[in-house]
Every structure is written in structure tokens, then in C-alpha cells.
Amino acid sequence: MTHAGKKILLAMVWVTALSVPSHGKAFCDLESMTFQSKVFQAGPVTLAQGEYRASAAPESASEVVVKLTDKRAFGMLNGKSVGAIMVVTTLDGTGTFYELALLIESAQGWTNTDTVLLGDRVKVHSVAIERDRVAVAMTTHGPQDPMCCPTLEIIKHFAVQNDRLVAPSPNIS
Template identity: 40%
Template sequence: TLIDGKFEGEPFVSGGTSRPQVTLLAEPIAYGDLNGDGRTDAAVILASDTGGSGTFIFLAAVESQDGAPVNVATLPLGDREQVKSMVIDNGRLVVTMLSHAESDPACCPTLEATRIFQLLDGEWIDIEG
């Protein structure tokens, strides 16, 4: 569970300072109906730091359940991918991002990509990307 947009786990090693962290990125966030129920949902980006050199990026679908936001689906996008924009159009999520080309160093993706996702039965489906 995120508190104020952040989760921090127990140290990897007893007494250690390195611990898993997940952070909700402030942007981009897309709002619209992802599941066809007529209510506004959100697509958000989460960044996970597991103590190594990578920052793993995830796409999450958030629905309102009893007035509270609930993560209903999460999909890994990759290590240090950069999501530039997201928009929900007719129940589909269009994501513009920078991914890694074969020759890119891990730090610096350069491959511009547009991926289209749909939320089906509680799972993200990559329908174009």
C-alpha cells in the first residue's frame, strides 16, 4: 500500500539501510474510463527501486472502489524506461515513451515508442506496441 505516494519496505538485510521502495510518479497520469463501468479511472506510473542500479517502471490501473483508489492491475514496462505522456481514449490507454534501443546504455533510453494498452478482466493487455 502506498502512503502519500510511497511504499518503503523492510531492509533487505537485518540492520541494513538498503530497502525496497516504490514511488508514484506525479506525472504523467491519465484519467478516463478503463473498464467500461462509466466511472473515471486512472493510469499511473510507479517506479521501483530494489537497491541496485536499476529503477523499474510499472504501469498501474487505479479504480475507485467504495470511494478509495485501488490498484487493480500492474504491468512492468522496463528498467529506466521514460513515460512521456498517457491518454485514455475509448477505454484504451495510449502511452508515449522512450524505450531502450539495442545500443542504448541502461541509463539512457532513446527509442521513441507508442504503446496501446487495454484493461481486460483486471489485466493490462498490450494491444499495440
């Protein structure tokens, strides 16, 4: 795909993410939801006003910060009302990690059923639900990129199977 083609595709995913309607109670539920982080594995993370803070170690001034971002999409997949949200975890001095969290809506509200690590110091442009998949437009690290400066623009697709995010095999678009 040409560079111009990639930019057009990224723009289409971005516009799709903006046009996906959200459910009425989604945003207030998200600010205080509980999810399982792949990065901060001390246990479930419960957000308060969209973030979670914890000491990196006992009696340490260093802090782990987990924040909900504005990158999110809501829609129907496999007959279920789902959400895909981006969460960022900052570990004091060791990176900024982006995770895609899958949410399933029930009568009790939103429940996180799976979380996938997208990378350290990547740039997430948008999240969309399209063609029965979750799509994440992002810039990640190419083979020669330093950690500070990703340059490879990609779109990662995930199917949802049994309430889990599943990356298709490389030969499936």
C-alpha cells in the same frame, strides 16, 4: 513513421494526458493506496504520502523505495471509472523500474486491479486514456542502447479486459 511524425504523436498524447479531468478524490486516495508491484514482490505495497520504503534485506542499510509519480490519467473504459498511474521502484543500486498500475473506482475508493512492468531506466513522458485504451508515451532502450541512455521513442497501448491491462498483438495499433 518519420521522426517528426513520432514527435507530433508524442505531443498529442502528452496534451491528451493533460486535458483528461481527474476525479475529485483521486489524488488524495492515490497518496495512500495499496497496490501489487511486479518489481517488489514481498507483498502488497501501501503508500504513505505517495511513497513506500522498506529494507532491501534484514539488517541491511540498503532500501527499496516505491514512489507515485505525477504521470497519471483518469477516464471511462468499458463503462467503468478507471485510473492509470505510473509508479517507480528503486532497488538499491540495481535499477529504476517503471510500472503502470490500473485502478478501478468503486464506492470504497480506488483499487489496483493490475500492474504491468514497463522497464528499467526508461523515460515515461505521459499516460493517457484514449480510444478505449491506456496509452503510455515513453522512451525505451533500442537494440544498441546502454542501460543508462534509452533513445527509442514509442507509445505502448493497453486494452482493459476483465480489469486487467492487456497489450494488443503487435499487428494491432
